[in-house]
Amino acid sequence: MESSRTRREVTRQKLYEAAVTLIAEQGFSSTTVDEIAERAGVAKGTVYYNFKSKTELFEELLRHGVGLLTASLQAAADETAERGGTKVEALDAMIRAGLGFIDRYPAFTQLYVAELWRTNRAWQSTLLVVRQEAVAVVETVLRDGVTNGELSKEIDIPLTAAALVGMVLVAALDWQAFQRERTIDDVHSALSLLLRGRVSGH
Amino acid sequence: MESSRTRREVTRQKLYEAAVTLIAEQGFSSTTVDEIAERAGVAKGTVYYNFKSKTELFEELLRHGVGLLTASLQAAADETAERGGTKVEALDAMIRAGLGFIDRYPAFTQLYVAELWRTNRAWQSTLLVVRQEAVAVVETVLRDGVTNGELSKEIDIPLTAAALVGMVLVAALDWQAFQRERTIDDVHSALSLLLRGRVSGH
DNA sequence: CTTTTTGAACTGACCAGTCAGTGCAAAAAT
DNA sequence: ATTTTTGCACTGACTGGTCAGTTCAAAAAG
Numbered sequence: 001m002e003s004s005r006t007r008r009e010v011t012r013q014k015l016y017e018a019a020v021t022l023i024a025e026q027g028f029s030s031t032t033v034d035e036i037a038e039r040a041g042v043a044k045g046t047v048y049y050n051f052k053s054k055t056e057l058f059e060e061l062l063r064h065g066v067g068l069l070t071a072s073l074q075a076a077a078d079e080t081a082e083r084g085g086t087k088v089e090a091l092d093a094m095i096r097a098g099l100g101f102i103d104r105y106p107a108f109t110q111l112y113v114a115e116l117w118r119t120n121r122a123w124q125s126t127l128l129v130v131r132q133e134a135v136a137v138v139e140t141v142l143r144d145g146v147t148n149g150e151l152s153k154e155i156d157i158p159l160t161a162a163a164l165v166g167m168v169l170v171a172a173l174d175w176q177a178f179q180r181e182r183t184i185d186d187v188h189s190a191l192s193l194l195l196r197g198r199v200s201g202h
Numbered sequence: 203m204e205s206s207r208t209r210r211e212v213t214r215q216k217l218y219e220a221a222v223t224l225i226a227e228q229g230f231s232s233t234t235v236d237e238i239a240e241r242a243g244v245a246k247g248t249v250y251y252n253f254k255s256k257t258e259l260f261e262e263l264l265r266h267g268v269g270l271l272t273a274s275l276q277a278a279a280d281e282t283a284e285r286g287g288t289k290v291e292a293l294d295a296m297i298r299a300g301l302g303f304i305d306r307y308p309a310f311t312q313l314y315v316a317e318l319w320r321t322n323r324a325w326q327s328t329l330l331v332v333r334q335e336a337v338a339v340v341e342t343v344l345r346d347g348v349t350n351g352e353l354s355k356e357i358d359i360p361l362t363a364a365a366l367v368g369m370v371l372v373a374a375l376d377w378q379a380f381q382r383e384r385t386i387d388d389v390h391s392a393l394s395l396l397l398r399g400r401v402s403g404h
Numbered sequence: 405c406t407t408t409t410t411g412a413a414c415t416g417a418c419c420a421g422t423c424a425g426t427g428c429a430a431a432a433a434t
Numbered sequence: 435a436t437t438t439t440t441g442c443a444c445t446g447a448c449t450g451g452t453c454a455g456t457t458c459a460a461a462a463a464g
Contacts, residue, residue, distance in 0.1 A: 008407090011408085024320070025321055025322045027320070028232075030230075032454080034454095042409080043411055044410090044455095045409070045410060046409055048454095049408065050408090053455075054454070113315060113316070114315075114317070115316070117312045117376075119227050119379075152395070155395060159376075159377070159381070159389055159392035160392050160396065162372060162381075163369045163393055164369075165372060166369050166370075166371060166372020166376070167365045167372070168365075168368075169372060170367060171361060171365040171368055173318075174364035176319070178333075186361065193354070193356065193357060193362075194362065194365055196399065197399015209443070213443080234419060235419075235421080236420095245445040246420095246446070247423085247443095248444050248445075250422080251443065252444095256420070
C-alpha cells in the first residue's frame with residue numbers, strides 16, 4: 001500500500017508531465033488522450049485507471065502546478081522577512097522566484113495564462129480558487145508594506161498585485177518565446193528597475 | 203456590385219464578432235464552425251464561402267484585431283508628441299489607449315493572450331508578425347526617451363516593453379474578470395503609479 | 405492475493421469541410 | 435417593356451474521419 005501509492009504516484013507524475021507540454025503547445029481540446037498516454041509511455045487504459053476523465057487529469061494538473069508556484073512565492077517572501085529585509089526586497093525576491101518557476105515550468109505557465117481568463121469552462125472554479133491563492137501572497141506583502149509606511153498609501157492593492165503578476169508573467173513568457181538569448185538575470189534586472197521606479201528619472 | 207461588396211463585408215463582420223467571443227470563451231478547437239455560423243445568424247456554408255477554413259477565419263480575425271490595437275497605441279503616442287508631451291506622458295497615454303481597447307474588445311484581448319505563446323500552431327507566424335507590430339510601437343517610445351535623456355540609459359528596451367505590455371494586459375484582464383466594480387480610471391491610476399515609480403517611497 | 409498496468413477492440417457522438425442547389429438583383433437580349 | 439441570362443451570396447444535408455470514454459482478459463508488480 002505504501003509502495004503501491006508510490007507506483008501510482010510515479011505514473012501520475014509521468015502523465016502530468018506529458019499532459020502539460022502537450023496542452024501548452026496545442027491547447028486542451030486538440031490534445032488527445034492517446035497522445036498523452038503515448039508521450040507518458042503508458043497505455044490508454046492507465047490514464048482512465050488513474051483519472052476519472054481527461055478534464056479531471058487537467059484540473060489536478062492545475063492544482064498541482066499552482067501549488068508549487070504559491071509555495072515558491074511564499075518561501076521567497078518568508079526568507080526575506082526572516083532576514084529582516086524590506087517589503088520591496090521581498091517583492092524583488094518574489095519576482096525572482098516567479099521567474100525561476102517559469103524557467104523551470106514554462107509549459108505550465110503558458111497553459112495557466114491561456115486558461116485563466118476563459119469563462120464557461122469546466123475547470124473555471126478550480127482556476128478561480130487557485131489564482132486567488134497565488135495573488136493573495138503578493139497582496140499580503142503589499143498590504144504589509146503600506147501598513148509599515150514603506151509603500152505609498154495611494155496604491156490600490158488588488159490592482160497593483162495583478163499588474164505586478166502580469167508584468168512578471170508576460171515578460172517571462174516573452175523572454176522564453178522571443179528573447180531566448182537573455183539570462184534570467186537580465187529579465188530580473190529589467191523588472192526590478194520597473195518595480196523600484198527607476199525607469200523614468202535616474 | 204457596390205452593394206454586393208457591402209453585403210460580403212457585413213457577413214464577414216458578423217462572423218468575426220461571433221467567432222471572437224466564442225473562441226475567447228472556449229478556445230479555438232472547442233469552438234465549432236456550426237456554433238460560429240449559428241451565432242452570426244448565417245448558414246455553415248457561408249463561413250466557407252467567405253473563408254477558406256476555420257483557421258483562416260481565425261488568422262484574419264487576429265490581423266484585424268491587432269491592427270486596431272496598434273493604430274490606437276500609435277495614435278496615442280503621436281498625439282502626445284504633437285502636444286509636446288514627455289515620453290512618460292506618451293507611455294501613460296498608451297496605457298490609457300490600451301485599457302480603452304481592452305475595455306472595448308475584451309474577448310479579442312483574451313484570445314490574443316491565450317494564443318500568443320503557444321508554439322506549433324498553424325497561425326504562429328501570423329501572430330509573430332502581428333505581435334512585433336504592436337510591441338514595436340512601445341519600443342520606439344522607450345528608445346526615444348532614452349535618446350533624449352528622459353529615461354534611464356540602464357533600461358533594457360525589449361524586456362521593459364514586454365513588461366509594460368504585460369502589466370497592462372494582465373491588469374486589464376483581471377479587472378474585467380475579477381474586479382468589475384473598478385472604473386477604467388482606477389486601473390489607469392494604479393498602472394500610472396507603477397510606471398512613474400511612485401509605488402515605493404513617495 | 406491485491407493492486408496496477410497493458411493493449412486492443414469497440415461505440416457513439418461530434419465536427420470540419422463539401423457540394424448540389426436556391427434566391428435574387430442587375431445586365432443583356434429580344 | 436418583357437424575358438432570359440449571369441453570377442454572387444448563401445444554404446443545409448451529407449460524408450468521412452476523429453476521439454473520449456468503455457470493456458475486459460491477461461500480465462506484471464509488489
